[in-house]
Amino acid sequence: MLIDFFYTLRAAKLPVSVKEYLTLLEALQADVVGPNSDDAFGMDDFYYLSRTALVKDEKHYDKFDRAFAAYFKGVEMLTDFTKEVPLDWLRQVLEKQLTPEEKAAIEKMGWDELMETLKKRLEEQKERHEGGNKWIGTGGTSPFGNGGYNPQGIRIGGAGKNKSAVKVWEQRAYKDYDDTQELGTRNIKMALRRLRRFAREGHEDELDLDQTISRTAANAGYLDIKMRPERHNNVKVLLLMDVGGTMDEHVARVEELFSAVKTEFKHLEFYYFHNCVYDFMWKNNRRRFSEKFATWDIIRKYNKDYKLVFVGDATMSPYEILQPGGSVEYNNEEPGAEWLQRLTHAFPKFAWINPEPQGVWQYRQSIAVIQQLVSHRMFPLTLKGLEDAMRLLSK
Numbered sequence: 202m203l204i205d206f207f208y209t210l211r212a213a214k215l216p217v218s219v220k221e222y223l224t225l226l227e228a229l230q231a232d233v234v235g236p237n238s239d240d241a242f243g244m245d246d247f248y249y250l251s252r253t254a255l256v257k258d259e260k261h262y263d264k265f266d267r268a269f270a271a272y273f274k275g276v277e278m279l280t281d282f283t284k285e286v287p288l289d290w291l292r293q294v295l296e297k298q299l300t301p302e303e304k305a306a307i308e309k310m311g312w313d314e315l316m317e318t319l320k321k322r323l324e325e326q327k328e329r330h331e332g333g334n335k336w337i338g339t340g341g342t343s344p345f346g347n348g349g350y351n352p353q354g355i356r357i358g359g360a361g362k363n364k365s366a367v368k369v370w371e372q373r374a375y376k377d378y379d380d381t382q383e384l385g386t387r388n389i390k391m392a393l394r395r396l397r398r399f400a401r402e403g404h405e406d407e408l409d410l411d412q413t414i415s416r417t418a419a420n421a422g423y424l425d426i427k428m429r430p431e432r433h434n435n436v437k438v439l440l441l442m443d444v445g446g447t448m449d450e451h452v453a454r455v456e457e458l459f460s461a462v463k464t465e466f467k468h469l470e471f472y473y474f475h476n477c478v479y480d481f482m483w484k485n486n487r488r489r490f491s492e493k494f495a496t497w498d499i500i501r502k503y504n505k506d507y508k509l510v511f512v513g514d515a516t517m518s519p520y521e522i523l524q525p526g527g528s529v530e531y532n533n534e535e536p537g538a539e540w541l542q543r544l545t546h547a548f549p550k551f552a553w554i555n556p557e558p559q560g561v562w563q564y565r566q567s568i569a570v571i572q573q574l575v576s577h578r579m580f581p582l583t584l585k586g587l588e589d590a591m592r593l594l595s596k
Contacts, residue, residue, distance in 0.1 A: 440472075476528070
């Protein structure tokens with residue numbers, strides 16, 4: 202079984218080696234994790250063990266989470282009722298997720314009845330179902346599925362709406378964009394090169410061939426070597442990137458952009474935000490609440506010669522932009538619009554890159570609000586859009 206798991210991780214472009222795979226097998230043989238007191242295998246324990254053994258850089262955690270979920274697929278693969286799978290295992294996994302109040306509420310239906318009903322549904326159901334109050338599906342009142350409502354339910358796949366599920370089968374944290382993402386094309390880099398201003402700086406460690414030839418000829422053939430500093434792109438870029446939520450579907454393209462930016466610009470500073478900028482940002486999404494950077498400090502730290510580039514789909518509730526306390530994560534004292542205006546005032550050369558298709562912009566009220574706040578300097582994440590944005594920033 203784990204050989205296929207190994208190949209699944211490799212297919213997800215995780216740098217997992219055979220040596221690391223053998224380390225995982227050795228740990229399993231040594232019973233580092235195994236059956237618990239009820240003789241049920243601890244999937245959570247196996248998850249953490251395999252991630253520790255196989256993933257050496259936390260920036261790959263999100264890729265690992267997706268590959269792990271794709272391979273094991275929660276109840277869809279773990280509960281194959283053509284074979285004997287103990288319902289006690291499901292019950293124990295669910296109990297780990299419940300508060301005492303939720304455990305009391307679930308007694309209305311009863312654990313045994315809930316688990317037995319789930320088993321029967323999976324045995325009987327042969328196709329996708331939407332709506333209704335019985336089958337595993339979406340948008341209904343069945344205890345099993347997602348997108349609907351039932352006070353004592355098990356969410357299976359998808360996102361919840363009413364926060365009343367007994368068990369959320371998958372949960373992923375925001376991920377850092379992978380700056381090593383390989384580009385399928387050089388077009389993004391070529392577009393970014395419109396924003397170049399070269400200068401020679403640093404130690405004189407590059408041969409100046411023209412001057413060497415000229416000085417050698419002037420010295421009657423005696424070699425006179427001349428050196429000069431290397432030529433570097435002297436443009437400074439402050440990159441602020443939206444992450445999480447609706448940005449998940451744009452991860453691959455933003456990673457390509459991020460990789461290209463890091464290659465092209467020597468002077469690059471980057472931070473993350475969620476939906477709209479507020480009074481703090483962060484550099485590591487797994488520590489976004491413990492390692493915060495005050496937006497005021499960022500404004501004061503970097504000079505006006507930095508080119509400010511926002512990357513985000515600008516898709517959110519307008520309240521998140523215009524109202525104090527509008528953030529979906531905490532009670533912000535000042536609206537995001539205030540912070541956008543402060544940033545664009547501090548860095549006069551700015552642009553907003555939007556990965557959302559330009560054809561839908563007119564249907565998103567929040568995009569219209571952001572466009573006004575950034576003086577309509579919003580460009581799509583396309584080759585022409587990047588070229589237009591770089592041309593604007595280079596003026």
